[in-house]
Amino acid sequence: MRLHQLTVTAFGPFAGTERVDFDRLASAGLFLLRGATGAGKSSVLDAVCFALYGEVPGARKGNPLRSDHADSLRLTEVRLEVTLGGRRLEITRSPEQLRPKRRGTGMTVEKPQTLLREWCAELPDGGSGWQAVSKSHQEAGEELRRLIGMSRDQFCQVVLLPQGDFARFLRADAGDRAALLRQLFDTGRFEQVERWLGEQRRGHEAKVQAGRLKLRDLANRAHEVAGPAAEPADGWVPEEDGPAGRHADGLLAWAAILRGGAAEQLAVAHQALAGADTAQQAAQHRQERAGELADRQRRHRAAVLEAARLADASAGLAEDRQRLAAAQAALGVEPLLRLRDGATLAHRDAERAELAARAAAGPEAAADADGLAAAERLLREQLGRLAAAGADERRHDALGREQEQLGRERGRAEELAEEAQEWLTGFDARLKTLQDEQTEARAAEAQVERLDTRRAELAARLDAAARRDGLRGRITQAEAGLLALRGRALDAREHGQELRERRLAGMAAELAGQLSDGEPCRVCGSAVHPAPARPSGAQVRAEDEERAGAVQLRAEQAVAAAESALTALRVDEASAAGAAGTQDAAELRAAFDTVEQDRQEALRAADGLGRTTRQLARLTADQADQQAQLRRAGQDAAALAAKVQTLAAERAELGLRLAAARGDAPSVAARAAALGALAEALAAAAGAARARAETAARLAEAERELRQAAQAAGFTDPEAARAALLPGPELAVLKARLDGLRAARDTAEARLAEPELVAAAACPAVDLPLVQAELQAATARLRTAAAEERTARERCEALARIGGELTGLATRLAPDLDRYERISRLAGLASGTSGENVLRMRLESYVLAARLEQVAAAASARLVRMSGGRYTLVHSDGRASGNRRSGLALRVVDAWTGSERDTATLSGGESFFASLALALGLADVVTDEAGGMPLDTLFIDEGFGSLDEQTLEEVMDVLDGLRERDRAVGIVSHVPHLRSRIPAQLLVRKTRHGSTLRLADQENT
Template identity: 50%
Template sequence: MRLHRLTITAFGPFGGTQTVDFDELSAAGLFLLHGPTGAGKTSVLDAVCYALYGSVPGARQGGGQGVTLRSDHAAPATRTEVALELTVAGRRLEITRQPPWERPKKRGTGTTLDKAQTWLREYDSTAGAWKDLSRSHQEIGEEITQLLGMSREQFCQVVLLPQGDFARFLRADAEARGKLLGRLFDTRRFADVEKRLAERRRATEARVRDGDAELLADAHRMQQAAGDAMELPELAPGEPGLAEAVLGAAAVARSTAREQLTVAERTLTAAESAQAAADRALDDVRELARLQGRHAQARERAARLEEGAEAYREAQARMERSRKAEAVAPALDLRESAEAEHRRAAAAETRARALLPESFADAGVAGLATAARRTAEELGGLDSARRAEWRLAELLDERTGLDRQERADADVLQEAEAWLDGWEETRTALQDRVDSAQRAAALAEQLAERREPARQRLKAARQRDRLAEDTDQAADRVREARDRTLRAKQHWLDLKEQRLTGIAAELAANLATGEPCAVCGATEHPAPARKVAGHVDREAEEDALAAYQRADEQRAEDERRLGVAREALAAATAEAGDTPTDRLAQEAAELEQRYTRARDGAAGLHFAQERLRQAGHEHEQRVAARQEAAVRTAARVGRRERLERERAALEEELDLARGTLDSVAARAAQLERRAALLTDAADTARAAADTAQRLKDADARLADAAFRAGFDTPQDAAAALLDHETHRELQRRLDAWQHEEAAVRAVLAEADTTAAAGRHPADVVSAQQAADEAALRLRGAASAHDAARRRCAELDRLSARATASVRRLAPLREEYDRAAPYGPASPPAHRPTTNAGCGWSRTCSRPGWNRSPRRRPVRLRRMSSGRYTLVHSDDRTGRGRSGLGLHVVDAWTGRERDTATLSGGETFFASLALALGLADVVTDEAGGVRLDTLFIDEGFGSLDDQTLDEVLDVLDSLRERDRSVGIVSHVADLRRRIHAQLEVVKGRSGSVLRQRGT
C-alpha cells in the first residue's frame, strides 16, 4: 500500500482545504511531520485512517459520528471532506468521505442534517480517466478491508506504529503483556482454542457421567424387575469397571428369572387341566336343569292354551264375517263418494245463485246459459268504443304538450331578445380588456430585458464595496508583515554579529589537551577563550534565522493576497462603474416594481381573449334559438286545429257507448262481471243435477251387493267390516295361539326332555362352586406365569439397553480419556517452544506468541550499537503461567536483566525495534500485503545524537524494501537531519500545511 495524495477540508484543526503530496515526501524514504503542540500533526494521520475506514484511531473514535471531526474554524457553508489517493494490490484508488454535518438551511433560518457520503473511484490507465466504483458505505468498507487485508485496529498497529503501547509492553508484567498483545494482534483464536479444549473436556466428562447415570438407572430398574434379587455394584458414575459390573449382575438376574418362568409354566398347565374338568361337570348339570325346566314350562303353557280356547273360536267367527263383508266394501265406498260429491255440487249452486239478481233466482240451466250468451255478445260490441276512448286520451296529452312547448318557446324568445339588446356594449367592453392586456404584455417584455443587467450591475457594485474593504485590510497586513520582517532580519543580523564576535570561545570549547587546534594546528592551548555572559551560540543564531525566514514567507504571502484582492477589485469596478450602490439598488427596485405591475396586467390577456370568444359563440347561439322558436310557434297553429276536430268526433261516439256510466271501461267491466256470474251459475246447476243422478245409481248397486253377500241390509254389511288395525291385531292373536299350541306339542314330544323330567332335580349351585374354585386356582397360576414372563422380557429389554449404552459410551469414554489430561485435575506438563528470533515462549496453557520476526533482534542490536538483545523468560506469574516474560541481555556486562530497568531512551528504541518486528508479523497475518508507507509517532526526544543517528539509519534501511517512513515529532534536531518535511502551522483561523521536498 502506497499513499499518493491526501486532501483535507474543514477537518480537525484545518478550517480550509489542505493537500499533502506523499509522492514528493516519500521520494527521500524518510520524511518529517512536525509542528507545535496542538497544531494538528496527529489529525493528518486521523484523516488517512478516516478515509480508509470511516473512523479515526484509538480514543478519537468518537469523531466517527461526524461531530468532533468537523473543524471549528470552518465556514458554515463549507462541508467537511477527506479524499485519499493510494495504490493497493496494484490498483490506484481514490476514496472520498464526507461525515454527516449540520448545515444552514437554504431557505429560512436554522440548520438541517445532511447524511454521510462516500465515493470510491479507480484510475483506468488505458482510458486515462477515473471511473466510479461505488457510493455505498458498506460496499466500500468491505472492498478496502479486503484489499488491505487488515482491520482498522491492525492498520493502526502496522502503519501508525503505537510506540506508547510497546513501551508499556516492555515495562509490564507477563499478565499485562498477554492482554496488550491480545489487543494488538487479536489472539482471541488461541484463547478460543484453549477454551474449546476445556469446554470439550467438561462436555465429554458430563456426557460420560450422564451415560453412567443412565446405566445405573437401568440397573435399578432391573433390580426392581428382578424383585430385589439382584445386587448392584457399589460404584459411582464415571468410575472404571461400572459397565462390566452392571452387565454381570444383569446376566445373573436374567438366569434366575428364566428358572422361575419354567416353574410357573408347569403349575399353569396343571391348573388348566383341573379347571377344564370342573367346567365339563358344570355344563352337564346345567344341561339337565335346562331340560327339566323346559318340560315344566311346556306343561304350564298347555294349561294356559286350554283356558283361552273359547276366545279363539269367537275370533275365528268374527274374522269369517269380515271376509264376507269385504265383497260389499266397493259398493259402500262408491255410495259414500257419490253422496259427498252431490253435497259439494249443491252447495256450489246455492252460492252461485245467491250472486245473481232476483230476476234469475228461479231460472233453469237453459235460461241461465241463454242470459250469459247475450251478455257476452253485448261486451264484444264495446271494442270499438274502447279504442276511441284511448285515442281521446292521447289527443288530450298531445294538446297539453303543445301548450307546454308554447310556453317554453315564449320564454326562449323573451330571454334571447333581452340578451341580444345588450350585445354591442358587452362586445366593446371585452375588446377593451383584451387591448389593455396586450399593451401590458408588451411593456413587461421590454422591462424583463432591463432587469437582469440591473441585477448584475448591483451585484458587482456590492462585490466592489466588499473587495474594497478586503483590499484595505490586506494592505494593512502587508505593512505589518514588512515591519515584522525587518525587525526579525535585524535581530538575526545582530545575533550573527554577536556570535562572530564570540566565535573564539565557541571554538575553544572543542579543544582538548594534546589535540591540534582547528585554526592554528597547535597541540598546546595555554589560554583558551572563555564564554562571557550573553554569549550567542549557533542554535540561537539558527532560531533567529528561522524566525526571519518565517516572517519573510508570511510577508510574501500577504503581498500575494493583496495583489489578488486588487485584481478582483479592479474587475468588479469595471463591471459596476462609479455609481453608488444605494442608487443602483433603488433603480433596480423601481424597475422590479414596474415589471411586476406590467406582468400582473398581462396575466389577464388569455382570460380576456377567452371571454370575448365565448361571448361571440353565445351570440350566435342566441340568434339561432330565437329563429327556431319562431318556426315552432307557426307550426303549432295548424296542428292544434286538427286535434280539436278529431276530439269532437270521438266524444260524440263515446257518449253513446258509455250509457249511464262514466267510461267505456266501466261499462265493459260491468258486462264482464255479469257474464261470469251467469256462466258460473249455469255450470253449478248442471253439476248438481249430474251428482244427484249418480247418488241414486250408487244406492241401487249397494243394496244388490249386500243381498248377494248374505246380509239383510247394507247397514249389517257395513257393521261387519273391520278396519286395517283391528283386522291385523285379530289375525296376530289367532296366529300366536296356533304357534303356541304347535310349540307346546313339540316340546312335550321330545325324548330328552321327557327323560330329564323323570330324573332327580339338578344341583347347579354345588357344580358352580367347584368350577369357581378351579378357575381361581387357574387365575393364580396364570398371574404368576405372566409375572415371570414379564420379568424375563423386562430384564432382556433393560439388558439390551444397557449393552447398547455401554457400546455407545465406549468411544465417548475414549474421547474423555484423551481430553481428561487438559482438565484442572490433571494439567499437562508445560512444553515451551523456543525460536531463535522470538522474545517469549509458547505453552499449552496460554495463547501462543511464537511469531516474532527474526530481523527484530538485528534492528535492536544496530540501534544500540550491538549492546542489547531481547530474550524470553519462562518465569511464572503468581497464577503459575509462563511464557510471556521478557529480559534484555547487556553485551557490555554479559548479564540478563528485566526490560523495566531500561532508561527512557533505551526503552524507546527497544520498543521501536519490537514494533517494527511485530508490524511485519501483523502484515504477514494480513495476507502479505505490501506496506510502502509507515508512520512513527513521537519518542525521538529521549535519544542522544549518536543513538538518534543509528535509529534513523535503521529506519532509512527500510528503503531496501521500497518503504517510506514518516516520523511524527517536534524534535528540532530532526528538522536538520530530515530534509523532506510536512509542517503544520497553527493560527487563530485554523492550521495550515506546508510541504518541503528533498
C-alpha cells in the same frame, strides 16, 4: 505499498479541498507532519485509512467524518492514489452524509459511494489512463484487502505506528498483551482447536457418565421387574467414579439367576390359568340358557298386556274416522279457494290505485284509458321542443359564471403588475448598498491575509527573541565557567611541569634506589657502587608524574568541552538574534498585540463576505423574477379584457331566445319539469284504469270454477268445504294415530300366537341373580389367573431384554473409556490446566509466545542502536505466579549491569525508544506473516519529545535506516529539533474556517 497522492474534501477539520503529494514528501525518504494541536495531523492518517478500508482507526472510529466547517453544497470525499502489489490504483470514497435536496427545501441522505480505478498504460483505444475496476463497496474492499494483505487493525498497528499503544504494550500484563497480538496475528484456528478439544472432552465425559448411569439403571430395572422377593444387586452395581467394567460379569450372572426364577413362576401360572378357564366356560353356558328362558317369559307377559290396552283404545275412534274422511275430500277444493281469495284482493288494490292516479292527474284525468293515453302523447311532443331551449339556458348560465371568473383573474393580474413595478422601483438602491458591503468585506478579507502573514512573522521573531535572550544569559554563565576551567587547566599544567623538573633533578637518587650489590649499573655498567646518591625528602616518583599528567589531561578536556558548548550557544544565539532582528522582546510583543487586534477587527469585517455575496445573488435572481412577473401580468390582463367582451355579446343573444321559450315560467327547465310531471301522472292514470278492468275479469272466472269444484266434492257451497279443511300437521297426526293403532293391534295378536313364547309361559320362573353370581365368581378367578400369567410372562421377557442390554452396554463402554482418557489428556494440555503442562500455557498462548519471541528479536536489533548498545528485549516463558498464564512476558537486559529486569523500570525516554523499537519489530513480523508485502510508506506518531539530544540522534539514525530500499517514513511530532533535521515537511494550519495542508516549500513561497 507506496502512497502517491491524497485529496480530501470536507473531511474532518478540512473545510475545502486539500491535496498531499506524498511523492514529493517521500523523495527525501524522511518527512515530517507538523502543526498546532487539533489542527488535523491525525486526520491525514485517518483519511488514508478511510480510503483503504472505508473506516478510520479504531480509537477515532466514533468521530464524525464530515467537516463542520464545510459548505452544505460541498460533499465529503477522500481520493487516494496508491501502488499495491505493483498496480497503481485510485480509490475514491464518500461516507453517508446529508446534502440539500435538488428540488424543494430541506436535507436528504446521500448514500456512501466507493470507486476503484486502475492506471493502465495501454487502453483498448491505444492510449493510457484510468480504467474503472469496481463501484461496489464489497468488491472494492475485498480487492484492496487482498492486495494489502492485512486487516484494518494490522494496518493501523504496522503502517500507522501508534507509540502510545506500544508503550502500554511494553508494560502490559500477559492478558492485555495477548489481546493485541491476537488482533495482529491470525491465531483464531488455535483457539478453535482448544475449544474443539474441550467440547470433545465434555462430550466423551457425558457419554461415559451416561454409560455408568445406564448400567445402574438397568440393574435397578432388573431388580424392580423381578419383584421384591428377588436377590438384590448390592455390590455388583458400579460407582459413578469407578471403573465400569469391573462388575459386568457379576451383573450378568445375577441377571441369569433372576431369569431362571421368573421361568419357574411362569410355568406355575400357566397351570392355574387353564383350570380357571374351564370353570368359567361352564358357568357361561348356564348363564346363557337361563337368560334366554327369562327373556321369552318377559315377552309373553308384555304381549298380553299390550293386547288388552289396544282393545280398550279402539272403542272411541269412530268420530275421528269421519273427520279424517271430510278433510281429505276438502283437499281438492282448497287450491280454488286460495285462487278466488287472491283475485278478490287484487281487484280491491287496483280500484284504490286507479282513484289515486286520477286524483294526481287533476281535471284532465276524467276520460277513459284511451283518452288519458292521447293527452300524454301531446305533452311528450311539447317536451321535445323544449329540449333545445334547455341547452341554451345552460350555456347562458355558464357564460355568466365564466365572465365573473375572468373579471377576478384580470384584477389579480393587474395587482401582480403593480407589485412587480413597486419592487423594481427600489432595486437599484438595494443593489448599490449590497455592492458597497461586498467591496468592504473583500478588502477586509485581503487585510486578514496580510495580517496573518505579518502575525506569523512577528510570532516567529518573538519566539526567536525569547530564545535569544535566554541564550545570552546561558552564554554569560558559560563564559564564567570557561574562565574558571582555563585557570584550573593552567594550574594543572604548571603543577605537572614542576613535578617533571623535580623528577629530573632527583633522577640520580631514583636510579640509585634501583641498584643492588653485585648487579651492574644500567648507566656505567660497574658492579661496584661505592657512593650512590641519596633521595631528598620531596622525591618525585613516576606515579606522581603520571597522576599529574592525568589531572592535566582531564582539565584540558573539560576546557575543550566548555569551549565547544560555548561556541554552540553563540551560534544558536546568533541564529536567534538574526531571526529576532534588532528589536527587543517587549517591542515585538507590543507589535504582535497591535497586529492581532487589527486582525480580529478585520476578521469581524470579513465574516460578512459570504452573507453579502449570497444576498447579491439572491437580489439579482429576484430582479429577473419580478421583471418576468411584470411582463406576464400585463399580457394576461389584456387577454382577459378581450375575452370578457366576447362572452358578454354571446350571453345577450342567448337571453332573447330563452325569454320566448320559457313563457310565464321562471325558466325553461321549470317549464319542462312541469310538463313532464303532468305527462307522467296521465300515463300512471291510464295504466291504473287498464289494471282495474283486468282484475275484475279474473275475479268473475275464479268464482265460477270454485262453485263447480265444491259441488263435485259433495259440499253444498264453497264455505262448507272451507269449514271441513284441517291444517296439514293436524291431518297428518290424525291419520298416523289411526294407522298406528291398527298396526299395533295386529302385531300383538301375532306375538301371542308364537309357539316358543307359549312354551316358555308354561315353565317355572328363572332365578337370574343366582346364575349371574356364579358366572361373576368364575370370571374373577379367570381374570386373576390370567393377570398372574401375563405378569410372569412379561417379567421373563423384560429380564431377557435387560440381560441383553447389560451385555451390549458392558461391551461398548470399554472403548469409550479409553477414548475419554486420551481426549481428556489432550484437552488439559491445550488449555494449560494439566499437570503435564509445566508452563500452564494454552495452545494459542504458545503460538503467540513464538510470535512475541520473533517480535522481541526484531525489536532488539533496533533497540541496541537506539540505546547505544545498552538495552536488549528478550521474551520470557517463565511461569507466572498465582492462576495467571505464562509465556507472554517481556524482559529488558541491561548490558551495563548484566541484569535482566522488568520493562516497567525503564524511564520515560527509555520507554519511548523501547516501544518504538517494539513497534518497528512488530511491523516487520506482521509484514512477514501477511506474505512479505513491502511497506514503502510508514507513519510514526508523537513521542519524540521525551528524548534527550543524544538519544534523539540515535533514534533518528535508526529511522534513517528505515529509508533503505526506497522506503518513506513520515513522523508526526512537535519537537523543534526535528524541523531543522527533516527538511521535507507537511504543514497543517488551523483557522476558524477550517484547516489547510501545505508543503514546507509551498509555505515559504
